[in-house]
Amino acid sequence: MSDEPAGTPAAEQQAKPSRPPRRKRVVLADSRAPVTVLRTVLELEEQTSWAEEVVRGFIRTQFWTAVRLALVVISTLGALPLVFFFAPGLSEVSVVGVALPWLLLGIVPFPLLFGLAYWYNVLAERQERDFVDMVEK
Amino acid sequence: MELNLWAVACILLVCLATFTIGFRSSRLASTTQDFLTARRTVRSRRNAAAVSGEYLSAASFLGVAGLVLKDGADALWYPIGFTAGYLALMLFVAAPLRRSGAYSLPDFAEARLGSRQLRGLSTVFVVFIGMLYLVPQLQGAGLTLSQIVPGVPLWAGAVLVAALVVVNVLGGGMRAITVVQAFQYWLKLFAIAAPTFVLCALFLGEGGVDGIGGTGLSQPMAPRFTTETTVEVATDVVLQVREGLPLWVEGDGVVDGSRARGSVYWGPGEHTVGAGARLRFAEGAPVPVVSGAPADNATWLRPVSGVGDLLTTYSLIFATFLGTMGLPHVLNRFYTNPDGRAARRTTLHVLMLLSLFYLFPVVLGALSRIYTPELLVTGTTDAAVLLLPGKIAPGVLGQVLGAVTAAGAFAAFLSASSGLVVSVAGVLSTAGGGRGRVRDFRWATVIAGVVPLALALLFPTGDVSLSVGLSFALAASTFCPVLLLGIWWPRITWVGAATGMCVGGGLVLLSLLISIISGLTGDWAPEFLLQPALVTVPIAFLTVYLLSKATSGKVPQETNRIRMRMHAPDRLGFIRDRDIARFGTAEERSKLANGRHRR
Numbered sequence: 212m213s214d215e216p217a218g219t220p221a222a223e224q225q226a227k228p229s230r231p232p233r234r235k236r237v238v239l240a241d242s243r244a245p246v247t248v249l250r251t252v253l254e255l256e257e258q259t260s261w262a263e264e265v266v267r268g269f270i271r272t273q274f275w276t277a278v279r280l281a282l283v284v285i286s287t288l289g290a291l292p293l294v295f296f297f298a299p300g301l302s303e304v305s306v307v308g309v310a311l312p313w314l315l316l317g318i319v320p321f322p323l324l325f326g327l328a329y330w331y332n333v334l335a336e337r338q339e340r341d342f343v344d345m346v347e348k
Numbered sequence: 349m350e351l352n353l354w355a356v357a358c359i360l361l362v363c364l365a366t367f368t369i370g371f372r373s374s375r376l377a378s379t380t381q382d383f384l385t386a387r388r389t390v391r392s393r394r395n396a397a398a399v400s401g402e403y404l405s406a407a408s409f410l411g412v413a414g415l416v417l418k419d420g421a422d423a424l425w426y427p428i429g430f431t432a433g434y435l436a437l438m439l440f441v442a443a444p445l446r447r448s449g450a451y452s453l454p455d456f457a458e459a460r461l462g463s464r465q466l467r468g469l470s471t472v473f474v475v476f477i478g479m480l481y482l483v484p485q486l487q488g489a490g491l492t493l494s495q496i497v498p499g500v501p502l503w504a505g506a507v508l509v510a511a512l513v514v515v516n517v518l519g520g521g522m523r524a525i526t527v528v529q530a531f532q533y534w535l536k537l538f539a540i541a542a543p544t545f546v547l548c549a550l551f552l553g554e555g556g557v558d559g560i561g562g563t564g565l566s567q568p569m570a571p572r573f574t575t576e577t578t579v580e581v582a583t584d585v586v587l588q589v590r591e592g593l594p595l596w597v598e599g600d601g602v603v604d605g606s607r608a609r610g611s612v613y614w615g616p617g618e619h620t621v622g623a624g625a626r627l628r629f630a631e632g633a634p635v636p637v638v639s640g641a642p643a644d645n646a647t648w649l650r651p652v653s654g655v656g657d658l659l660t661t662y663s664l665i666f667a668t669f670l671g672t673m674g675l676p677h678v679l680n681r682f683y684t685n686p687d688g689r690a691a692r693r694t695t696l697h698v699l700m701l702l703s704l705f706y707l708f709p710v711v712l713g714a715l716s717r718i719y720t721p722e723l724l725v726t727g728t729t730d731a732a733v734l735l736l737p738g739k740i741a742p743g744v745l746g747q748v749l750g751a752v753t754a755a756g757a758f759a760a761f762l763s764a765s766s767g768l769v770v771s772v773a774g775v776l777s778t779a780g781g782g783r784g785r786v787r788d789f790r791w792a793t794v795i796a797g798v799v800p801l802a803l804a805l806l807f808p809t810g811d812v813s814l815s816v817g818l819s820f821a822l823a824a825s826t827f828c829p830v831l832l833l834g835i836w837w838p839r840i841t842w843v844g845a846a847t848g849m850c851v852g853g854g855l856v857l858l859s860l861l862i863s864i865i866s867g868l869t870g871d872w873a874p875e876f877l878l879q880p881a882l883v884t885v886p887i888a889f890l891t892v893y894l895l896s897k898a899t900s901g902k903v904p905q906e907t908n909r910i911r912m913r914m915h916a917p918d919r920l921g922f923i924r925d926r927d928i929a930r931f932g933t934a935e936e937r938s939k940l941a942n943g944r945h946r947r
């Protein structure tokens with residue numbers, strides 16, 4: 212900055228044709244950081260014994276939710292080969308002109324998988340929300 | 349197959365669209381962040397389309413229908429496994445993996461377990477799985493092009509795909525291929541759905557199976573040729589015949605140990621046919637089937653017909669359910685999500701998109717059992733999707749539909765290859781001496797494109813789904829235990845992880861080696877060795893567990909903090925992306941720092 216009073220029309224006119232000063236962004240604080248740092252969040256970051264316990268509990272909840280849904284898949288889809296092995300008569304059954312095993316293997320698994328995924332998404336997000344509420348309360 | 353100009357035009361259009369979209373997106377890419385993770389700003393819907401586009405490779409587009417044609421009900425486990433793998437990925441891996449802030453699998457291993465050695469080892473496996481997956485894509489491209497344009501050598505298609513992919517990835521890395529892959533998912537869905545609807549309508553219009561004189565799909569008889577058919581045998585095969593049939597032998601291959609030419613009668617049993625023979629079958633003759641596949645339609649229709657089948661099926665389930673999460677190019681796309689929640693939603697969308705897609709190849713596979721049974725004679729069943737339209741709808745309609753499926757197949761080769769090249773180039777450029785600058789990435793891209801191309805030209809073409817199935821087994825036995833235990837089990841150590849990867853991967857490679865040797869010396873190895881995941885995956889898990897227990901002193905001190913970052917909800921703001929910027933040049937860093945592209 213020069214000593215001349217800034218903002219006089221003449222000074223501006225002169226500055227225009229030459230290269231304008233490069234605009235710099237001045238960052239006083241990282242905008243990504245939360246606006247109010249909560250004490251509990253700090254505690255989580257600092258790994259106090261309370262925080263460790265809470266986090267461990269949360270991880271466990273998420274884990275068992277996932278395991279439960281995985282068990283649904285294992286007990287349904289995973290059992291199908293055994294069912295077909297021990298009950299070969301199923302192939303004789305036909306539903307709307309298609310053999311039952313083909314329906315059970317070609318169509319049914321896909322809505323089942325998507326449904327479970329959808330359900331898990333709802334559950335996991337709800338548990339995350341509850342955890343955040345608990346931390347921020 | 350005669351020259352189909354429609355198909356040539358469609359393939360050229362797909363290539364042109366791929367290049368144009370990649371080129372347009374490349375202009376936005378300038379930093380290492382762009383090249384490796386598309387700046388982690390890909391929204392979940394587009395990312396899901398891109399993941400699906402990348403995942404539906406030749407094995408899905410061509411292979412699934414071919415396997416259904418050959419193996420029947422048991423092959424239905426391939427699409428189920430390919431889809432269910434994403435459920436496992438979503439339940440156990442997606443969100444924590446994204447929150448770990450890593451940008452590649454080796455980087456995750458280092459971030460979690462703090463070991464450069466483990467990073468190096470993971471790099472080796474990523475490159476190996478990438479090659480194993482990439483080579484059949486390129487070979488498939490060569491095969492497809494040479495079928496569509498007779499006279500074109502096998503290498504032409506492979507070179508075309510490799511060149512196009514390398515150019516795109518050189519231009520913009522992950523940033524360039526995201527939109528390309530998303531576009532190619534929808535293209536592939538159209539290219540398989542539209543022909544399926546039309547062909548089904550034609551099939552039903554002709555009066556179903558009876559109308560064309562085929563064998564009903566549930567009858568205990570072999571499929572039948574619906575027209576007089578000549579089959580050229582390119583490699584030696586053993587055929588099984590259930591009902592005796594007359595045929596004419598031409599060409600110059602050895603058939604049943606003699607060079608006899610002319611009219612022959614084959615009784616029930618096995619017959620060997622040497623390369624170069626031409627077999628002519630009359631209309632209505634029962635179809636001889638390559639040995640190892642179900643010979644009659646009733647067996648074909650029935651799932652699990654023996655203990656061997658049961659084991660193979662479960663092994664396949666293990667490999668595909670758990671292998672998807674270990675495929676480096678799939679995981680690579682997950683690092684492009686903005687946060688953990690988006691990663692989860694991406695997977696949910698992927699499950700929907702894949703479920704939609706996989707309905708169609710199954711129908712095409714069943715139709716091809718009626719219309720193109722000659723593929724069962726040579727065993728080249730991967731061509732079913734490409735040949736079926738011309739068989740059901742002769743004339744221009746058939747040609748156009750064939751062109752559409754050919755274009756879809758090319759989209760499959762292109763999108764899978766681009767994902768694989770990006771992931772291999774990504775780990776190569778940040779491994780060892782590379783500092784992850786854009787220039788390193790570009791050099792790595794050239795290597796990641798040229799080496800598999802050379803391998804694809806050197807090695808003979810195999811069944812595309814088999815080698816892809818094997819890479820699933822490899823991924824399930826190496827990366828899956830490291831990911832699952834790394835994310836959920838606090839006491840894993842790098843020694844345990846490294847040993848588990850070596851043991852699991854080593855066992856899979858060993859079984860591959862044994863089955864190759866047995867294939868050369870008279871097929872004595874059990875079929876099980878081609879899909880060994882049922883044994884290797886539990887062993888790998890057990891190794892990681894035991895070795896980690898034994899080296900419990902090596903648990904990283906930061907474990908609790910890292911675990912909290914991986915699992916804490918995104919809103920708490922603990923997510924810290926691993927520093928790619930530290931690799932970049934000063935200029936790149938300043939571009940990143942001013943946040944122009946940050947959303």
